[in-house]
Amino acid sequence: MALAQAQALPATETIVPDKIRDGIDLQINGEHYRHTGDPQMPLLWYLRDVLRLTGTKYGGEHGENGADLILLKGKATSAISVTVAKAANTEIVTIEGLAANDGTLHPVQQAFIDEDAIGCGYCTPGWIIASVDLLKRKKQPSDDDIDTLPNVCRCGCQTRVRRAIKRVAAGKAGQP
Numbered sequence: 001m002a003l004a005q006a007q008a009l010p011a012t013e014t015i016v017p018d019k020i021r022d023g024i025d026l027q028i029n030g031e032h033y034r035h036t037g038d039p040q041m042p043l044l045w046y047l048r049d050v051l052r053l054t055g056t057k058y059g060g061e062h063g064e065n066g067a068d069l070i071l072l073k074g075k076a077t078s079a080i081s082v083t084v085a086k087a088a089n090t091e092i093v094t095i096e097g098l099a100a101n102d103g104t105l106h107p108v109q110q111a112f113i114d115e116d117a118i119g120c121g122y123c124t125p126g127w128i129i130a131s132v133d134l135l136k137r138k139k140q141p142s143d144d145d146i147d148t149l150p151n152v153c154r155c156g157c158q159t160r161v162r163r164a165i166k167r168v169a170a171g172k173a174g175q176p
């Protein structure tokens with residue numbers, strides 16, 4: 001029986017190995033990386049599982065709750081919806097790359113602390129990335145503008161998030 005099974009296996013000559021990949025160049029938080037794995041890997045898995053940049057969270061199969069947002073060419077983008085190949089040679093900023101090199105927080109990060117707009121923290125990086133993008137597009141965002149963001153907070157921080165965004169718009173991040 002064991003011999004019959006062994007004979008049923010395909011001949012080794014029929015196995016064609018993958019072509020050696022040249023790699024894909026990625027610019028993430030000001031650093032250069034080369035990915036030589038599957039070009040169709042979602043960027044989220046590359047960030048989290050390869051680079052261990054775990055601030056960006058899983059936000060649903062299509063990024064529907066906004067927890068997986070990163071800045072791609074300055075625009076808030078779902079990291080699970082973009083493949084590594086699509087993100088090649090494009091400036092990518094994750095939550096880990098928002099603060100200045102000397103550690104000074106981005107005003108949006110500071111305002112989230114000022115307003116205590118953080119519960120368990122799972123959704124927070126996505127909210128912050130979305131808010132950075134929103135504030136670039138709208139200097140004084142209204143409640144309606146903020147409500148267009150895809151982000152969801154199951155800890156109920158939405159009201160404090162609104163206050164944080166408006167604090168940045170008023171130039172009061174880091175002030176009493």
Ligand code: FES
Nearest residue numbers: 119120153154155
């Ligand atoms: S802080 Fe917990 S889900 Fe938003």
